[in-house]
Every structure is written in C-alpha cells, then in structure tokens.
Amino acid sequence: MEGMSTIVKKVSQLVAGIIFMYGIYIILHGHLTPGGGFAGGAIIAGAFILLILAFGSSALNLKKEITGSSIVESAAILMVVILAVMSLLLGLKVFFTNFLPKGEPGELLSAGVIPLYNIFIGIEVAGAILTIFLALVIFKEESST
Amino acid sequence: MELTISIILGFMIIGAIYALHAKDLLSAVVAMGIVGYGLVICFLLLKAPDLAIVQIVVETITLVIMVAVVLDSTRKELEVPFDRKSLLNTIVGFVVFAGLFYFFLNAIESLDPLGMHSLRMSEPYVTGAVESTGSINLVTGILFDFRAYDTLGEAVILYTAALGALTLLRMKGKKTA
Amino acid sequence: MIVYLLCFILFLVGLYGVITRRNLIKIAISLSIMEFSIFLILVLIGYIDQGLAPIVEPGSGAQVYVDPLPQAMVLTAIVIGLATTAMLMAIAIRLYRKYKTFDIREIKNLRG
Numbered sequence: 311m312e313g314m315s316t317i318v319k320k321v322s323q324l325v326a327g328i329i330f331m332y333g334i335y336i337i338l339h340g341h342l343t344p345g346g347g348f349a350g351g352a353i354i355a356g357a358f359i360l361l362i363l364a365f366g367s368s369a370l371n372l373k374k375e376i377t378g379s380s381i382v383e384s385a386a387i388l389m390v391v392i393l394a395v396m397s398l399l400l401g402l403k404v405f406f407t408n409f410l411p412k413g414e415p416g417e418l419l420s421a422g423v424i425p426l427y428n429i430f431i432g433i434e435v436a437g438a439i440l441t442i443f444l445a446l447v448i449f450k451e452e453s454s455t
Numbered sequence: 456m457e458l459t460i461s462i463i464l465g466f467m468i469i470g471a472i473y474a475l476h477a478k479d480l481l482s483a484v485v486a487m488g489i490v491g492y493g494l495v496i497c498f499l500l501l502k503a504p505d506l507a508i509v510q511i512v513v514e515t516i517t518l519v520i521m522v523a524v525v526l527d528s529t530r531k532e533l534e535v536p537f538d539r540k541s542l543l544n545t546i547v548g549f550v551v552f553a554g555l556f557y558f559f560l561n562a563i564e565s566l567d568p569l570g571m572h573s574l575r576m577s578e579p580y581v582t583g584a585v586e587s588t589g590s591i592n593l594v595t596g597i598l599f600d601f602r603a604y605d606t607l608g609e610a611v612i613l614y615t616a617a618l619g620a621l622t623l624l625r626m627k628g629k630k631t632a
Numbered sequence: 633m634i635v636y637l638l639c640f641i642l643f644l645v646g647l648y649g650v651i652t653r654r655n656l657i658k659i660a661i662s663l664s665i666m667e668f669s670i671f672l673i674l675v676l677i678g679y680i681d682q683g684l685a686p687i688v689e690p691g692s693g694a695q696v697y698v699d700p701l702p703q704a705m706v707l708t709a710i711v712i713g714l715a716t717t718a719m720l721m722a723i724a725i726r727l728y729r730k731y732k733t734f735d736i737r738e739i740k741n742l743r744g
Contacts, residue, residue: 336508341590344504344687346598348711352512359519380621387614394607421590424599427606434610435711439516441617442718445624446725447523456681457635464638464672471642471665475649480657487661490642494668501675502685502698506706510671513714517664524721525657528728532655541652548651552644563636570681577701585688593686593700594707602704609708616715623722 311448313366322364329357337432341421347428351435358440367448377444383437389430393423457569460497467493478532484521488514505594635676642669656727656734660720667713671706678702 313319336343337350419425470489477483491514498507567573574581580597588596598606646669649662678699686700724734731739 341592341595344592344594344685345508346505346592346595346707348707349505349508349512352509352516356512356516359516363519380617383614383617387610390607390610394603421588421596422600424588424590424595427599427603428595431606431610435613438613438617439714442620443516443520445617445620446520446718446721449624456679460635460676461638464635464642467668468638468642468645471645471649474661474665475645475653475658480655483658483661487664490665490668494672497672498675501679502683503675503703503706504685506671506675506703506710509707509710513710517714517717520718520721521657521660524725528725529734532658544652548648552647555644556640559640563633566636566677568633569635569676570679572678572680572699574680574699577699580701581686581697581699585690591688591690593688593697594703597700597704598707605704605708609711612712612715616718619719620722623719623726 311367313368314364318364322360326357326361329360330354333357333432333436337428338425339418340428341424342418347431348435350428351432352439354432354436355439355443358436359443362443362448377441379437379440379444383434383441386430386434386437390427390434393426393430397423456500459500463493463497480525480530480532481522483532484518484525487521488518491517505592636673639669639673639676642672654735654737656724656736659736660717660724663720664713664717667709667716671709674702674706674709 333350333353333356335350336345336353337347340346340350467490470486470493474483474486474490477486491510495507495511495514498504498510580601581593584593584596584601585591588600590596590600643666646662646664646666649665650659653659653662678701680696680698683696683698686697686703688697689695727739728734731742733739
C-alpha cells in the first residue's frame with residue numbers, strides 16, 4: 311500500500327500528534343469528565359491508524375512477526391491483573407477492591423485506584439485495536455493458497 | 456424527545472434496508488455508517504456522552520476495516536436467482552417475525568412510558584457512588600468499582616479477539632510485493 | 633411506545649438480513665445492525681425527563697440524574713461488538729482467499 315501525497319503526510323503528522331494528546335487527556339480525566347479508559351484507548355489507536363494510512367505500509371518496514379503493539383497490549387493487561395491481585399496481598403483479603411485512599415472528589419488525584427485502571431485499560435485497548443487493524447489490513451500471507 | 460428520536464430511527468431503518476439490498480458491496484458498507492452515526496446522535500440526545508465518544512470512534516474504525524476488506528477482494532454482489540428455496544426462506548422468516556412481534560408486544564406492556572423511569576436498581580448506585588468510590592463520573596465509578604469484573608472480562612475479550620485475528624491470518628509479517 | 637416499536641423493527645431488519653442474504657459481508661453488516669438496535673433500546677429504557685447527564689457537580693444538592701447502569705452495560709457491549717465484527721472479517725478474508733467467492737451456499741457445496 312503506497313502512501314499519499316506530501317501535503318497529506320505533513321498535515322497528518324501534525325493532526326495525529328494533537329489526537330494523541332487528546333486521547334491521553336480523555337484517559338487521565340476519566341473519573342472527572344465523560345470518557346474513561348475505553349474511549350481514550352480507541353482515540354489513541356485512531357491516531358496511529360491515521361499515520362499508517364497516510365504513510366503507507368511500505369514505509370514502515372514491519373519485519374517481525376510479533377509487532378510492537380502486540381507486546382504493549384500484553385504488558386498492559388498483565389499490569390491490570392497484577393493491580394487486581396495486589397489488593398489481595400495487601401492484607402484486605404478481598405480480590406479486586408479499591409484500596410488506595412480516596413481523597414477529595416473533583417480533584418485529579420482522587421478516586422483511589424480508578425485512574426490507574428483507566429491508564430492500563432486505555433493502553434490495552436489501544437494496542438488491541440492497533441493489532442487487529444494491522445492483522446486485517448496490512449499483513450498479507452506470503453504464499454498463495 | 457420522542458418525536459426526534461423517532462425521526463432519526465426512521466432514517467436508520469431506511470439506511471438499513473438499503474444496506475441489505477445494495478448491488479455494490481461498498482455502498483452497503485457506507486450505508487451501515489448511516490445506522491452507526493445516527494446512533495451517535497441518539498446517544499447525545501439521551502444524555503449519554505460516554506457512549507457517544509466510544510461509539511463514534513469504534514464505528515469509524517469498523518468502517519475503515521470493512522472498506523479495506525471489501526476493496527481488497529470483490530465489490531460485486533452476487534446474482535441471486537429467485538428460486539423456490541429463497542422464497543421458502545423468506546416466508547419462514549416472516550412467520551418467525553410475526554411470532555416475535557407478538558411476544559414483544561406482551562413484553563413492553565409492563566414498561567414505564569419514555570422518560571418516567573423509576574430507578575429501582577440503581578438507587579444505591581446513584582446516591583452512594585461519590586462517597587464509596589470517590590469519582591464524580593458515575594458511569595466510570597460503576598464500571599471500575601461496582602462492576603469491575605465486567606470490565607476485566609471485556610478487556611480479556613478484546614485481547615482474545617486480537618490474538619484470534621493474528622492466528623486466523625497466520626501472517627509472517629511481510630507484505631507481498 | 634412508538635420508539636420501542638421502531639427499535640424492534642430495526643432489529644427485525646437485521647434479523648431478516650442474517651436469514652436471507654447469501655453474501656458473507658452482508659451477513660456481517662446485518663449482525664452489526666441487530667446489535668445497534670439493542671444498544672438503543674437499553675439506553676432508552678434508562679432515560680428520565682429533565683434529567684442531567686450522570687456527572688456529579690461537587691457542591692450542588694440532590695439532582696435527578698439519568699440512569700447510569702444501562703450506560704455502563706452498553707459501553708461494555710459496544711467494545712464487544714467491535715471484537716465480534718473483527719473476528720468475522722478475519723474469517724471472511726480467509727474464506728475469500730481459499731474459495732474466491734463470498735457466497736455461503738457455494739462455499740457449503742464445495743467442501744474444500
């Protein structure tokens with residue numbers, strides 16, 4: 311898949327950076343404004359998909375079978391499970407509770423362990439959607455059946 | 456409110472019927488976009504901004520994937536001869552629809568009219584959420600604290616779908632020339 | 633009540649597509665249409681007139697909020713719908729590569 315013309319490449323470089331920052335904002339403020347982990351993760355995946363579509367896959371040099379997005383999503387879901395088990399080990403004896411202090415409602419650093427969950431679920435959703443897109447659209451099998 | 460949503464639903468039904476009978480597969484995929492984006496407007500009118508953000512991004516990604524799949528293979532819809540087997544399928548379908556419609560009419564008799572929901576199940580969630588979880592976004596508080604198991608299951612489903620797509624296509628990582 | 637009936641008609645249009653169409657892409661589109669109608673009826677049930685969006689302003693008194701529980705369920709369901717559509721598209725790509733057609737009746741008759 312070839313890339314597009316020069317003006318599309320330059321504009322998409324600028325716009326993808328802005329979309330990426332917007333996605334991070336939606337993830338971090340998930341407990342204060344509408345949004346959360348799933349919406350922010352999908353927006354970040356959208357920024358990367360825009361870059362791939364504008365530059366073409368021949369400029370990407372994807373040679374490995376396990377791409378970077380696959381490693382990132384696996385690490386993120388492992389961190390989610392570790393966070394869930396940590397409340398079991400910290401003496402509360404209940405799986406999956408909210409164990410950090412709650413703070414003042416309305417501040418950025420409030421709501422216990424919910425912002426951490428938002429961040430890791432957001433990274434996991436972004437990695438999963440990007441892996442699905444790469445597998446279905448970019449990667450093709452070498453030998454013909 | 457009821458009139459506005461009914462008009463948007465009318466457009467969605469027309470788009471859906473066209474998507475099934477289109478002769479070009481690309482037109483059918485674009486007509487599915489009518490249903491998806493009309494749903495975003497309905498979510499905004501029903502005071503659900505979380506859902507509108509997720510639905511608009513997920514719908515765009517779905518459309519990009521489907522257009523890529525359709526353009527890569529074939530755009531032509533098949534010529535279907537109107538023989539006896541397809542007529543039998545359609546008649547059986549309509550009989551099943553009539554039965555389902557009768558059950559649906561019985562089921563919505565006990566529903567409150569639109570806009571007068573009685574909040575039986577979510578009363579403890581709405582009144583006790585801010586002290587119990589500390590987050591002022593009620594939907595995030597419910598999703599990540601009261602019903603966190605559903606969120607864990609959903610993350611695992613998305614991970615499994617990514618692994619399944621990689622396994623089904625069994626790529627070697629290089630694009631064919 | 634008219635809104636609930638129109639949602640159900642959208643569901644029936646999707647079901648008609650799954651039953652009668654022979655093209656695999658149209659079956660995937662119809663499955664997606666069925667899911668959209670269910671999302672809409674779930675959020676419609678939880679709507680309250682003159683209710684606010686479920687974000688609490690700290691410091692204001694007791695307000696009437698729209699029911700947040702169906703919204704949480706539909707949020708999960710939207711992402712699951714994306715996963716299902718992606719798997720169906722992967723199957724469609726494999727079938728097209730092997731049989732060079734999307735017609736399910738011919739694929740059933742060929743038997744590899």
